[in-house]
Amino acid sequence: MARFWRWVADRWVMGVALLVLGYLSLPILVVAGLSFNRPSSRLSYDFHEFTLDNWRNPCATSDMCDAVVRSVQIGFIATVVSTVLGTLMAFALVRHRFRGRAGINVLIFLPMATPELVMGTSLLALFVAAGVPQGFWTIVIAHVMFCVSFVVVTVKARLAGMDSRLEEAAMDLYASEWQTFRRITLPLVLPGIVAAALLAFSLSFDDFIITNFNAGTTVTFPMYVWGAAQRGIPPQVNVIGTAMFVIALLLVLGSTLRGRRARRAALPVAAPGAAKRP
Amino acid sequence: MSALAHVPTGQSTGAKPPPAARRGRYRALPYLLLLPGGGWLLLFFALPLLQLAAASLYDPGGSLATGYAMTWAFGNYPDALAAYWPHFLRSFGYAGLALVLALLMGYPLAYAIAQKAGRWKNLLLVCVVAPMFTSFLVRTLAWKTILSDNGWVVGLLRDVHLLGPDGRLLATPFAVVLGLTYNFLPFLVLPLYASLERLDPRLLEAASDLYASPVRAFRRVTLPLSMPGLVAGTLLFFIPASGDYINAELLGTPNEYMIGNVIDSAFLVRLDYPQGAALSFLLMAAILAVVFGYLRRAGTEDVL
Numbered sequence: 001m002a003r004f005w006r007w008v009a010d011r012w013v014m015g016v017a018l019l020v021l022g023y024l025s026l027p028i029l030v031v032a033g034l035s036f037n038r039p040s041s042r043l044s045y046d047f048h049e050f051t052l053d054n055w056r057n058p059c060a061t062s063d064m065c066d067a068v069v070r071s072v073q074i075g076f077i078a079t080v081v082s083t084v085l086g087t088l089m090a091f092a093l094v095r096h097r098f099r100g101r102a103g104i105n106v107l108i109f110l111p112m113a114t115p116e117l118v119m120g121t122s123l124l125a126l127f128v129a130a131g132v133p134q135g136f137w138t139i140v141i142a143h144v145m146f147c148v149s150f151v152v153v154t155v156k157a158r159l160a161g162m163d164s165r166l167e168e169a170a171m172d173l174y175a176s177e178w179q180t181f182r183r184i185t186l187p188l189v190l191p192g193i194v195a196a197a198l199l200a201f202s203l204s205f206d207d208f209i210i211t212n213f214n215a216g217t218t219v220t221f222p223m224y225v226w227g228a229a230q231r232g233i234p235p236q237v238n239v240i241g242t243a244m245f246v247i248a249l250l251l252v253l254g255s256t257l258r259g260r261r262a263r264r265a266a267l268p269v270a271a272p273g274a275a276k277r278p
Numbered sequence: 279m280s281a282l283a284h285v286p287t288g289q290s291t292g293a294k295p296p297p298a299a300r301r302g303r304y305r306a307l308p309y310l311l312l313l314p315g316g317g318w319l320l321l322f323f324a325l326p327l328l329q330l331a332a333a334s335l336y337d338p339g340g341s342l343a344t345g346y347a348m349t350w351a352f353g354n355y356p357d358a359l360a361a362y363w364p365h366f367l368r369s370f371g372y373a374g375l376a377l378v379l380a381l382l383m384g385y386p387l388a389y390a391i392a393q394k395a396g397r398w399k400n401l402l403l404v405c406v407v408a409p410m411f412t413s414f415l416v417r418t419l420a421w422k423t424i425l426s427d428n429g430w431v432v433g434l435l436r437d438v439h440l441l442g443p444d445g446r447l448l449a450t451p452f453a454v455v456l457g458l459t460y461n462f463l464p465f466l467v468l469p470l471y472a473s474l475e476r477l478d479p480r481l482l483e484a485a486s487d488l489y490a491s492p493v494r495a496f497r498r499v500t501l502p503l504s505m506p507g508l509v510a511g512t513l514l515f516f517i518p519a520s521g522d523y524i525n526a527e528l529l530g531t532p533n534e535y536m537i538g539n540v541i542d543s544a545f546l547v548r549l550d551y552p553q554g555a556a557l558s559f560l561l562m563a564a565i566l567a568v569v570f571g572y573l574r575r576a577g578t579e580d581v582l
Contacts, residue, residue, distance in 0.1 A: 241417070
């Protein structure tokens, strides 16, 4: 009996953890299931009948696909702009000493700590006061604004962990500053920049609250879903939701596998047992 | 070693000064690097906050069509609070309740992944962030299906008489709190995991060697050492949860509306900008008050 209780004591945490993971995964399974559903009525959220129709023509409701395309466009522009701006800032913060550093850090931190609602309403107040018509470009401006901070933090982490002796070695070997940057610094920081760009894209693509206040009549995918929730959700929304999930999962798994293979390639002489734990 | 040995030769030939000195040449460079991003944040984050502050003091008698006059109407704040204090209470009540639930679920999860998962660690971490791979709104709508009156969850609870024959889950405060917990749980788990991952299991062995019970070892060793992650995770959970209005809108009814729903309708439906702006600032002030109060407690007092 005592052995039984020890067995329980050793494993109950894992048991609880798996239950919680189940709670976290349940909605995704439901979304995937509902993507094969033929609902009984437009306002019904229950599973009614199995069908492949939703996957065969995901664009049956054409305004939904327009919204997806628009979200991708906005996400792409916001990602490029915020990644460039944020990377420059990260370089300045990690590589240079200058006055006003604390103020800049606060300016970068605050957008991450401010409720989205407040950022959304304040931008709306600004655009209205300045007489700027709201639409595609005001959404882009808003998305760049809240993505920049996350890019800075991500790239900064990568830069700070970098061995600066590699750059010094390159310069000692008479590489010009541009060559050092191009051949040493950039390749080493690139994974951080790519991670930041992916993060920015997913933040932008999924944003609803800030977009909702600054979109005017422009409809992004989350705004389409929000509007449709009142009128009845077409099941194709779940197709898009499932497809997004699968694409993101493949990206993550792919990068993990590539990282593992690269690490293995870098240690060709490592004994098989050594790979188990770093 | 060879690189170090090489440095003096490079210097002695005088071909190029060492890199550290070269970097100092561009005093203006960091400012040039910061200018575009910092400018963007000043223009589209800081300036709008000032504009919102101004809008919260506009004459409440004006309208969007006729334009607002700046009358320094500080009365907007007490007026807004008097009209909507139940929504404020509900926001913080729901967010606080969701936080308690999230801690009860998130702490064991983070602990298990950090300390017990072994080679499954990365896989389990992917499972924690996986929900965020798909749209926030679509996931929240999935809860509508799960908690639906015809769903198996409600059916099961009715069968075991935890719910009356026409008891429901959807459109109740319970559904809203559950949705909040679900949506922001990963933000709590990830920083907590980062803290617990660094916890040396030998400390727990030492505690138990010194006759500490598991509960005592948790209170005196694990919990204090996980404080940084716990504080960060709590804030990352609580700030968005108390400002959220999507869960209340999709899973609740107007009886469950939080302050976010009121602000949304003030700006987008009723077009009452002074009131919406005043409520936004009150929300931010309330969140900041809670956050700083919490940080002071967590920072100065020993836990338990």
